Amino acid sequence: SQQGEEDPQALSIQEGENATMNCSYKTSINNLQWYRQNSGRGLVHLILIRSNEREKHSGRLRVTLDTSKKSSSLLITASRAADTASYFCATVPYNTDKLIFGTGTRLQVFP
Amino acid sequence: GAVVSQHPSWVICKSGTSVKIECRSLDFQATTMFWYRQFPKQSLMLMATSNEGSKATYEQGVEKDKFLINHASLTLSTLTVTSAHPEDSSFYICSARSRGFGELFFGEGSRLTVL
Numbered sequence: 001s002q003q004g005e006e007d008p009q010a011l012s013i014q015e016g017e018n019a020t021m022n023c024s025y026k027t028s029i030n031n032l033q034w035y036r037q038n039s040g041r042g043l044v045h046l047i048l049i050r051s052n053e054r055e056k057h058s059g060r061l062r063v064t065l066d067t068s069k070k071s072s073s074l075l076i077t078a079s080r081a082a083d084t085a086s087y088f089c090a091t092v093p094y095n096t097d098k099l100i101f102g103t104g105t106r107l108q109v110f111p
Numbered sequence: 112g113a114v115v116s117q118h119p120s121w122v123i124c125k126s127g128t129s130v131k132i133e134c135r136s137l138d139f140q141a142t143t144m145f146w147y148r149q150f151p152k153q154s155l156m157l158m159a160t161s162n163e164g165s166k167a168t169y170e171q172g173v174e175k176d177k178f179l180i181n182h183a184s185l186t187l188s189t190l191t192v193t194s195a196h197p198e199d200s201s202f203y204i205c206s207a208r209s210r211g212f213g214e215l216f217f218g219e220g221s222r223l224t225v226l
Contacts, residue, residue, distance in 0.1 A: 035217075042117075042204060042219035043155075088154060097143060099206070099215055101155045 004089050004102030012108040019076040021105040023089030024069075030092040032065055033099070034074050037086045046074075046087075051094075081111045114138055115207045117218030124195055125226055131191045132221045134205030140185035141207035145215070146178075149202040161188045195225040 004025040013019055025032070034046040049056045049065045049072070056063045062075040076083055089102040114137040124130050134144055142163050147155040159180050161167040167180035177199075179191040188207075192199050204220040 040202070040220075040222070043206075043217040045214065045217075048214070097208075098157060098160060099145065100157060101147075104154045106152075 004091060004100070006087075006089060006102045006105045008105060009103070010106045010108070012110065013079055015079060015081055015109055015111050017079055017109075019079050019083070019107055019109070021074045021087055021089075021107070023072045023074070023102050025072075025089070025091045025102070026070065027091075028094040029067070030094055032063075032072050033090045033092075034061075034063060034072075035088045035090060035101075037088065037104075039085075043088070076107075079107075079109045081109050083107060084109045115141075115205065115216045115218040117203075117205055117221050119221055120219060121222040121224075123224045123226065126196050127194055129191055129193045130195055130223060131189055132203055132205075132223075134188045134190070134207065134218050136186045136207040136209075136216070139207075139209045139216075141188070142185065142210050143208045144182055144188040145206045145208075146180060146188075146190050147204045147206070149204060149220075151202075155204060158190075192223065195223070197225045199223065200225045 004023050007022045031050045033048045035043045037043050047058045049063050060077045065072045086104045086106050088104045090099045116135045118133045144161045146158045149155045158173045159167045159169045161180050161182040163182050169175045182188040206215045206217045208215050
């Protein structure tokens with residue numbers, strides 16, 4: 001099952017630009033997480049935001065959460081070529097312990 | 112951080128054979144493990160939830176007789192793809208969590224190619 005949809009599906013930018021990815025989900029959640037996946041590799045956990053939080057920062061990452069709209073955004077500032085990867089939002093639906101992934105955004109950062 | 116190891120990282124097999132993939136939590140006790148499947152350029156789809164000492168809970172549409180999951184200890188869960196066919200070729204990823212609703216830790220994935 002898929003809980004979230006991400007937008008855009010693919011994003012190409014130049015180094016130094018900011019990258020914004022959006023995630024919408026369907027049901028009430030305990031928390032929302034963002035992951036990164038390099039091609040053909042495992043997942044790297046980036047950040048977790050709880051349902052009672054609205055914004056969180058970690059280095060060049062900024063995540064927002066709007067539970068009324070069931071949406072979240074991930075902003076990567078001052079992008080680098082090494083940020084090239086697929087980014088997934090994932091939610092833990094309320095009253096479950098499952099982590100359900102969104103459709104993902106493929107980010108390409110050109111040097 | 113905690114480490115989850117998957118083995119093998121890649122496997123090629125003939126159609127009709129069975130393949131076992133192991134998922135180990137190396138430095139913590141994983142009461143719950145999850146198995147995901149990912150087709151090329153697609154997202155991760157949850158296949159099943161595995162709790163130590165009990166039967167796995169499969170997501171809708173996942174054949175439990177096809178994908179056998181065993182979580183025999185607090186550090187090991189296995190996924191066996193039985194009578195594999197080319198359409199089973201995929202990237203299989205496990206994740207593990209210790210007690211409660213703690214952070215999930217992911218393995219590096221296992222790429223299965225069925226000829």
